[in-house]
Amino acid sequence: MRERDIGSLQEFSLIDEFKHEFLTYQIIVGKKLNILIVGSFHFPFGSASASRLRTIAKGLVASGGRVHVITSSRIKNIEKYQSNNNFVYEGVTFESTSLNENKGRKSSRLTRIYNNFISRKKCRQQVEYYKNKENFNVLYIYSRSAIFNIPLVSSARRNGMSIFYDMVEWMPAKAFNYGFINPYFYDDLLGRLISPFWCNGVIVITSYISKKYQLYKTPCVVVPSVFENSKSPLIKNKKLGDKRESFTITYAGACKKGDGFGRLLNAIKIAVEKGVTAKLNVIGTDGSSGRAAQYRRLCEKDDCLKTRVNFKGRVPDDSYISMLSESTCLVLPRPNVQVVHASFPTRLPEFLSTGRPVLTTSVPDVPIYLKENEDAVIVSGDTAEALAEGILYIWDDLDRAERIGENGMKRGQIEFDHLKRANEIYRFIQQNMN
Numbered sequence: 001m002r003e004r005d006i007g008s009l010q011e012f013s014l015i016d017e018f019k020h021e022f023l024t025y026q027i028i029v030g031k032k033l034n035i036l037i038v039g040s041f042h043f044p045f046g047s048a049s050a051s052r053l054r055t056i057a058k059g060l061v062a063s064g065g066r067v068h069v070i071t072s073s074r075i076k077n078i079e080k081y082q083s084n085n086n087f088v089y090e091g092v093t094f095e096s097t098s099l100n101e102n103k104g105r106k107s108s109r110l111t112r113i114y115n116n117f118i119s120r121k122k123c124r125q126q127v128e129y130y131k132n133k134e135n136f137n138v139l140y141i142y143s144r145s146a147i148f149n150i151p152l153v154s155s156a157r158r159n160g161m162s163i164f165y166d167m168v169e170w171m172p173a174k175a176f177n178y179g180f181i182n183p184y185f186y187d188d189l190l191g192r193l194i195s196p197f198w199c200n201g202v203i204v205i206t207s208y209i210s211k212k213y214q215l216y217k218t219p220c221v222v223v224p225s226v227f228e229n230s231k232s233p234l235i236k237n238k239k240l241g242d243k244r245e246s247f248t249i250t251y252a253g254a255c256k257k258g259d260g261f262g263r264l265l266n267a268i269k270i271a272v273e274k275g276v277t278a279k280l281n282v283i284g285t286d287g288s289s290g291r292a293a294q295y296r297r298l299c300e301k302d303d304c305l306k307t308r309v310n311f312k313g314r315v316p317d318d319s320y321i322s323m324l325s326e327s328t329c330l331v332l333p334r335p336n337v338q339v340v341h342a343s344f345p346t347r348l349p350e351f352l353s354t355g356r357p358v359l360t361t362s363v364p365d366v367p368i369y370l371k372e373n374e375d376a377v378i379v380s381g382d383t384a385e386a387l388a389e390g391i392l393y394i395w396d397d398l399d400r401a402e403r404i405g406e407n408g409m410k411r412g413q414i415e416f417d418h419l420k421r422a423n424e425i426y427r428f429i430q431q432n433m434n
Contacts, residue, residue, distance in 0.1 A: 031430045033065040036130055038123060038152065039142035040072045043096075044081075044089040045317055048346040052168065053142060055226045057092040059422020068136065069094035070126050072119040072148075097122035124152050131159045138429055141199075142166045146190035153198050162433035165195050168205040170212065170342035175258075201432040203425055205344045206365045221428040224365065226418040227349030239402065247276060247395065249359075250327035252283040252320075252347050255292040258340050260333035260361070260381065265295065267333070267387035269304050274388070276395045279308045283323065286313035325354040329377075329394050329401065332360040336381035340364060352376070352412030357405040359390040375411040377404060 037057060041049035057067045075096045081087040087094050099115040130136040139156045141163065143149055156163055170192065176182040192212075195202065201219035204210045210220045249268070255261040268280055287296030292311070299305040315323055324330060330351040334340050341364050348366070351358045352375075360366055361381030372378040377393055380386040394401040414420075 031433065033060070033138055033426065033429060033433075034134070034136040035060060035065050035067045035138040035140050035429075036127055036136050037067060037069045037140045037142060038071075038127060040120075040145075040148065041142060042073055043069055043071050043075060043094050044092070046076070049142065049168075051346060052166075052225065054089070054092070055228050055418035056166075056223075056422050056425065058090055058228065059226070059418045060426055061091045062419055063423045063426035065426060066136075067092050068130060068134075070097065070123055070130075071095075072097050072116070072123045074098040095126070097126060120148050120152075124155055127152060127161075128155055128159065131156070131161055137161060138433060139163045140166065140429075142168075144169070144188050144191040146187050146194065149191050149195070157198065160434060162429070163199040164201050164203060164429055164432075165199055166203045166205075167192065167195075167209050167213075168343060170209050172338050175339050200434065201428060203428070206342055207368070208342045208364055219428070219432045221424060223421045223425060224344045224369065225346045225349050225416060226421045227353055227412065227416050228418045229353065229413050245277065246328070247278050248281055248327045248329075249278055249391065250281045250283060250324060250330050251333070252324070252330075252350075254285045254290070255282070255287075255295050257291060258334070258337065260335040260387075261291075261295060263335060263384040263387060264331060264333040265299070265305060265309070266384035267391060268308065269302075270384060270388035271391040271395070272304055272308070274392060276391060278391065278395075279310065281327065282309065282311045283315055283320075284313075285311060287311035321350065321354060324351065325356060327354075327356055328398075329357045329359055329391075329405075330354065331387075331390075332358065333387055334361050334363055334381055336361065336363050349412050349416035352408045352416070355405050355409040357394055357401040358408055359387070359394065361387070369415040370408065370411060374404065375408045377401075 037053055039049075041047060041053060043050050044054040045051075053069065057069060060067050069092060071094070073096065075094075075098070078087055078096060081089055081094075097119045099119055127139065139152075139161045141149060141152070144167070153163055171185075171188060173179040173182075173185050176185040176188075179185070196213055196216035196218040199218070201221070202213050203223050204213065204220055205222070205224060207222055210222050213220050251261065251264060253259050253261070264280070268278055271278055282292075285292040287293055296311055299309040332345050332347060332351070334345060344365055345360070348358070348360060358376040360376055360378055362378050363381045366376070366378060370376045370378065373393070377390045379390040
């Protein structure tokens with residue numbers, strides 16, 4: 001065959017390949033997504049789950065999808081979101097299948113189990129309704145419970161829906177009360193392990209979970225915690241150089257197991273011994289119950305901590321970011337333990353949005369998105385001494401810390417933008433749906 005003929009064949013081959021890619025792109029882009037987000041979670045506010053799903057749902061709508069949320073959990077004050085015959089939050093419709101609880105008294109355990117069973121059954125029935133009557137074609141499951149998921153997925157598969165999971169945790173047995181003898185552990189484990197066999201793909205929050213599903217060759221996309229940048233108020237922060245005498249560190253959370261709050265208290269004591277006049281504000285709990293109450297009692301008995309640690313309690317959503325912005329620095333003290341390897345810190349994008357320097361441990365995946373001592377102060381999650389070194393690093397040069405805060409805010413707007421990440425989810429679903 002002449003050289004000219006070979007060149008012509010190669011040219012036609014390239015043209016055919018381009019036509020194939022273009023047609024594939026047209027087919028993918030042309031798929032209209034009507035997405036049902038289903039599980040047991042608060043919505044649109046009330047928990048880390050609510051924050052993730054609220055921002056992702058809004059981003060999916062902005063990408064061109066239609067989104068309806070169904071939760072089997074009770075939603076407080078749901079009436080204020082009523083619009084005509086729907087409950088709506090900024091373009092996202094939602095509903096709760098939870099049964100009304102008895103007013104004035106707590107239901108018995110048996111009653112709560114029955115109500116939970118009925119609410120989950122209603123949830124499955126609503127999925128069937130929206131598939132058959134409203135043409136919803138994608139089921140987005142935010143639940144690891146096999147008991148909840150098996151009948152739901154079986155129904156969705158019969159009706160030809162594409163199924164995707166959002167996995168944000170991978171809990172070992174010790175994360176559950178009584179460990180291996182707790183039936184909830186096996187419900188959770190089974191829900192995680194069987195999901196690859198009956199879904200189109202999985203949205204995961206960390207590379208740790210992604211590696212688990214890669215063993216099954218399940219399509220995955222990693223989407224860390226996200227934040228709606230437009231919700232951040234335009235705050236003119238006070239210069240950090242003026243804040244050495246009122247050096248305030250802020251922690252936001254409930255002091256739960258795995259949050260590293262105990263190590264943070266020890267780090268405060270070490271930093272104070274080295275000359276840092278630090279105070280710690282705790283937002284999210286008043287220290288009256290649970291593990292936080294234990295820490296509060298510990299602080300009240302400690303000569304160093306009793307005048308430095310303030311439990312502020314819960315704050316309104318509309319003033320939360322403003323309160324964070326009044327701090328000198330914000331801290332995420334998660335330890336390097338198995339319980340937190342699979343979960344990404346929800347607070348990180350929120351903290352970065354304030355423009356204040358963020359002190360965070362390196363687990364999990366944080367160094368993938370942020371540069372050490374450039375976008376955030378990143379330390380090992382192994383010891384209180386490492387956290388104390390991070391506090392000292394900020395204290396020693398507040399001008400440098402201020403630059404880190406500004407860089408972190410810019411980086412966070414890129415890496416954790418809900419529109420960017422939701423669009424990745426939207427394209428991922430289009431490429432892997434039935």
